[in-house]
Amino acid sequence: MPSDGSSNKRVMRWGILAPGGIAETFVGDLQLDPATRGVTDVAHRVVAVGSASGQKKADDFVKRMYTTKEQVEEAKAIRTYGSYDELVRDADVEIMYIASPQSHHYQQIKLCLNAGKHVLCEKPITINAEQIRKLSALSKAKNLFFMEARWTKFMDIFREIVKLVHEDKILGHVYRVHSDFGQELPEDHRLYFPELGGGGLLDCGIYPLTYLTALLWDHPDNQRARPRVTGSMRISPKFKVDEDSTGVLQFDKINATGILTVNMRVDLHRPAFHTIIQGDKGDILVHGTHTSRPTAYSIVLKGQKPVTKEPHIPGHGFFWEADECARCIVAGKLESPVVSHEESIFAMEIMDEIRKQGGLQFPEQIERAD
Amino acid sequence: MPSDGSSNKRVMRWGILAPGGIAETFVGDLQLDPATRGVTDVAHRVVAVGSASGQKKADDFVKRMYTTKEQVEEAKAIRTYGSYDELVRDADVEIMYIASPQSHHYQQIKLCLNAGKHVLCEKPITINAEQIRKLSALSKAKNLFFMEARWTKFMDIFREIVKLVHEDKILGHVYRVHSDFGQELPEDHRLYFPELGGGGLLDCGIYPLTYLTALLWDHPDNQRARPRVTGSMRISPKFKVDEDSTGVLQFDKINATGILTVNMRVDLHRPAFHTIIQGDKGDILVHGTHTSRPTAYSIVLKGQKPVTKEPHIPGHGFFWEADECARCIVAGKLESPVVSHEESIFAMEIMDEIRKQGGLQFPEQIERAD
Numbered sequence: 001m002p003s004d005g006s007s008n009k010r011v012m013r014w015g016i017l018a019p020g021g022i023a024e025t026f027v028g029d030l031q032l033d034p035a036t037r038g039v040t041d042v043a044h045r046v047v048a049v050g051s052a053s054g055q056k057k058a059d060d061f062v063k064r065m066y067t068t069k070e071q072v073e074e075a076k077a078i079r080t081y082g083s084y085d086e087l088v089r090d091a092d093v094e095i096m097y098i099a100s101p102q103s104h105h106y107q108q109i110k111l112c113l114n115a116g117k118h119v120l121c122e123k124p125i126t127i128n129a130e131q132i133r134k135l136s137a138l139s140k141a142k143n144l145f146f147m148e149a150r151w152t153k154f155m156d157i158f159r160e161i162v163k164l165v166h167e168d169k170i171l172g173h174v175y176r177v178h179s180d181f182g183q184e185l186p187e188d189h190r191l192y193f194p195e196l197g198g199g200g201l202l203d204c205g206i207y208p209l210t211y212l213t214a215l216l217w218d219h220p221d222n223q224r225a226r227p228r229v230t231g232s233m234r235i236s237p238k239f240k241v242d243e244d245s246t247g248v249l250q251f252d253k254i255n256a257t258g259i260l261t262v263n264m265r266v267d268l269h270r271p272a273f274h275t276i277i278q279g280d281k282g283d284i285l286v287h288g289t290h291t292s293r294p295t296a297y298s299i300v301l302k303g304q305k306p307v308t309k310e311p312h313i314p315g316h317g318f319f320w321e322a323d324e325c326a327r328c329i330v331a332g333k334l335e336s337p338v339v340s341h342e343e344s345i346f347a348m349e350i351m352d353e354i355r356k357q358g359g360l361q362f363p364e365q366i367e368r369a370d
Numbered sequence: 371m372p373s374d375g376s377s378n379k380r381v382m383r384w385g386i387l388a389p390g391g392i393a394e395t396f397v398g399d400l401q402l403d404p405a406t407r408g409v410t411d412v413a414h415r416v417v418a419v420g421s422a423s424g425q426k427k428a429d430d431f432v433k434r435m436y437t438t439k440e441q442v443e444e445a446k447a448i449r450t451y452g453s454y455d456e457l458v459r460d461a462d463v464e465i466m467y468i469a470s471p472q473s474h475h476y477q478q479i480k481l482c483l484n485a486g487k488h489v490l491c492e493k494p495i496t497i498n499a500e501q502i503r504k505l506s507a508l509s510k511a512k513n514l515f516f517m518e519a520r521w522t523k524f525m526d527i528f529r530e531i532v533k534l535v536h537e538d539k540i541l542g543h544v545y546r547v548h549s550d551f552g553q554e555l556p557e558d559h560r561l562y563f564p565e566l567g568g569g570g571l572l573d574c575g576i577y578p579l580t581y582l583t584a585l586l587w588d589h590p591d592n593q594r595a596r597p598r599v600t601g602s603m604r605i606s607p608k609f610k611v612d613e614d615s616t617g618v619l620q621f622d623k624i625n626a627t628g629i630l631t632v633n634m635r636v637d638l639h640r641p642a643f644h645t646i647i648q649g650d651k652g653d654i655l656v657h658g659t660h661t662s663r664p665t666a667y668s669i670v671l672k673g674q675k676p677v678t679k680e681p682h683i684p685g686h687g688f689f690w691e692a693d694e695c696a697r698c699i700v701a702g703k704l705e706s707p708v709v710s711h712e713e714s715i716f717a718m719e720i721m722d723e724i725r726k727q728g729g730l731q732f733p734e735q736i737e738r739a740d
Contacts, residue, residue: 178631182546182648228602230616231600234625234626243625250603250604250614252604257602257616259616263627266653267648269655270652271670276639278552280554283639300640357600
């Protein structure tokens with residue numbers, strides 16, 4: 001954890017809502033010295049943690065995450081709460097990190113924004129597009145920063161790939177992008193529960209969709225023109241959520257097709273490349289066991305020897321999105337251009353359409369936007 | 371070419387209709403000695419060749435294909451015709467091999483069957499399901515053998531893969547099969563012409579569909595139960611055929627998904643595996659630059675070192691389907707159980723559905739079945 005004494009460093013004060021597994025990864029990344037990733041303008045500090053399952057769970061989280069002598073000292077200043085209502089009233093918290101399942105995002109983001117907190121919320125941002133549209137309007141009305149935690153987009157490797165395709169145009173005309181997220185999940189995993197907004201599409205599909213969105217929807221020649229969308233789902237008769245989903249996005253304006261596939265029963269392609277970007281000059285294959293966390297990519301140009309690049313990632317990689325939040329807030333921005341409200345709304349609209357065609361409806365209490 | 375003198379060998383007498391590129395490959399395979407593939411019961415001889423573009427084209431074909439001293443001698447017995455009407459009247463021809471574009475199959479198969487010839491016809495067998503249903507009925511009425519030249523299904527490597535999945539069950543429960551056929555085709559290729567039944571789906575898509583059909587529709591637990599089908603197409607505004615198509619087949623009875631993708635603008639995945647079969651115990655990856663001609667496969671079981679098998683293929687691989695035709699005819703069968711009429715009809719029904727959803731209609735003169 002960097003010292004707060006640095007005169008030029010703006011230290012963002014975070015509140016953690018729902019201290020589970022994903023919050024552990026996030027806070028672990030916040031604890032890394034920003035200098036290890038070449039960042040000197042911002043830093044991060046957790047000042048409060050709240051659990052809906054009682055204060056002890058929040059205390060345990062802090063104990064678990066702050067273990068070195070220096071961390072234990074730092075943790076003494078962290079306030080813990082047994083309810084979110086108390087957490088959001090903590091005046092010292094600037095920005096809330098929401099790490100709950102998607103079923104709870106809509107209500108919790110509203111709670112945070114209404115309490116005057118900036119918000120970074122885990123993906124998928126909501127259950128449907130209506131919810132995110134309302135939240136976007138609320139954040140603007142409240143003059144608060146609000147972003148979906150689509151961390152992959154902030155990774156150097158992801159930005160490199162997009163630059164190679166859009167600016168350097170090394171693949172020529174990109175005709176097809178296929179991005180897949182397959183993972184074998186045990187049957188007690190939260191994604192098997194419809195009341196938590198489970199199923200493969202929303203939770204895992206957001207990453208393949210992130211590739212298609214960045215590469216095709218946001219293609220300089222496409223200018224965010226909307227694709228035609230076709231969706232197919234295989235819904236588990238036992239669990240009532242999608243075990244397998246496919247979305248095909250036809251970008252007629254740029255003569256390109258995006259395919260997203262997701263599966264909760266089988267792991268990623270072995271050997272694992274999860275995304276293939278195909279142009280008339282060659283392909284880029286993106287590697288990694290999780291589509292959310294690309295670790296390397298291969299450039300395979302026609303008639304040339306493949307080149308594989310594996311950039312160093314100094315941690316899990318959540319810190320980049322945290323840095324972005326801090327910088328946007330310092331600059332008075334209400335949203336990031338990297339994961340804009342428009343992009344989050346677009347993604348949820350695509351998800352809505354695939355679910356509509358696939359026949360997946362979540363329980364009314366998590367679909368509503370009131 | 372094997373000697374016809376062998377007493378136990380039944381030599382099938384072929385007529386070649388439309389002597390173009392694909393017929394060259396087929397006849398090249400017929401010329402190989404069956405002993406090189408361990409076959410001793412049947413052999414093949416071309417006895418007639420007919421071209422609709424004039425007898426000279428048929429003559430040129432024979433000249434081109436029969437070049438060694440022995441072959442030149444053999445070719446003297448081959449009759450050539452400048453029309454298909456004459457060709458099918460050749461009393462010595464037992465079975466016609468139809469190598470024309472799919473737009474012409476329906477009328478030509480009818481011509482051959484009505485002339486009393488058995489038929490092996492290139493894939494896709496027709497333009498739509500109505501046409502193949504009528505042809506199946508006609509072949510039965512005429513008591514003639516009739517088969518779609520879906521040669522891939524007769525290859526040892528293909529049969530090995532199906533056996534590993536269905537009988538040996540080495541992948542456990544198969545949850546997903548994705549088969550892709552991408553090839554970059556020049557803009558003067560016949561597949562850019564709608565009046566020839568062009569586009570990626572019918573011509574290239576039949577191979578990915580062959581994998582899904584063999585592995586899922588014909589899965590012992592599925593018993594040919596019909597899948598739900600979703601189709602998406604990107605139709606070239608310039609050429610009015612599909613450059614990119616996707617079909618998703620949901621086999622709810624066996625909790626499995628089949629995905630077929632096809633693209634006329636980009637080559638297959640580099641490094642090229644075109645088909646991935648994913649089960650809860652691992653994957654099989656099928657390799658080859660063309661989905662039609664698998665050359666190797668890798669078995670990637672969880673926690674085990676991948677094993678790659680590359681069976682020897684003693685030629686291009688068309689001879690196995692020719693052997694099957696010969697054996698069926700000798701046995702008095704009207705269809706082969708490997709590529710049954712039911713399977714060809716099923717495939718065309720899937721194609722019809724994908725085209726309907728994708729919005730691709732061919733000119734009336736090739737869609738009709740009268």
